[in-house]
Amino acid sequence: MKRKIIKIDEEKCNGCGLCAAACHEGAIGMVGGKAKLLREDYCDGLGDCLPACPTGAISFEEREAPAYDERAVLAAKREKLAQAQKAEQTAPLPCGCPGTHAKRIERNAQRVCDTPVEQTPSELSQWPVQIKLVPVRAPWLDGAHLLIAADCTAYAYGNFHRRFIRNRIALIGCPKLDEGDYAEKLSAILRENDIKSLTIVRMEVPCCGGIESAAKRALQASGKFIPWQVYTVSTDGKILNE
DSSP, X not given: XXXXXXXXXXXXXXXXXXXXXXXXXXXEEEETXXXXXXXXXXXXXXXXXXXXXXXXXXXXXXXXXXXXXXXXXXXXXXXXXXXXXXXXXXXXXXXXXXXXXXEEOOOOSOOOTTOOGXXXXXXXXXXXXXXXXXXXXXXXXXXOEEEEEETTHHHHOTTHIIIIITTSEXXXXXXXXXXXXXXXXXXXHHHXXXXXXXXXXXXXXXXXXXXXXHHHHHHHHHTOOOOEEEEEEXXXXXXXXX
């Protein structure tokens, strides 16, 4: 059938991955550092990906293409989420690495104001922190104030631990370098735990919008009303939106 469908100009694509993150149907993926339309029957032709692209690499065209298959899209989403949850619960530790073991980190509540800089205590209260490694039903997620942050924010913003990690459960990721979309995993975390609030911290660079987009879509898909707030950090370490 002839219908409206997206077209991706590889010459203009900068590989930021924002379009793949914005595509709710999973039609777009990253291949060799470039965005690709992987499944024409998953593209609904509504163009949620267009405004997400910072380089104008995506446009519409009218051509012969398979009809949009909503049933297949929903089935693929369910299967992907089920596989991710099963893998977390049953898979052996990769390479025997203990770094994926979920654990709570207890901190001494007493803090010394004049502690030397080199001995400033960490505010991290759980492990692991990478979004892809965190179990959906980790015990420390229930009742948590959740922080979803781009990797670079902790390096750019000097007071990151005390300002953002303190009293929160921290999940981090990089939407440009990590494969796949965080939205489904985050949606499951929000849906299956009693999350009290959501704080999103991202960098000012365009590709970092992917983590904000994924968190917002996860919140919407969870069907819950959870207070949320976004902070944007500049490359020279300032909070831009306060």
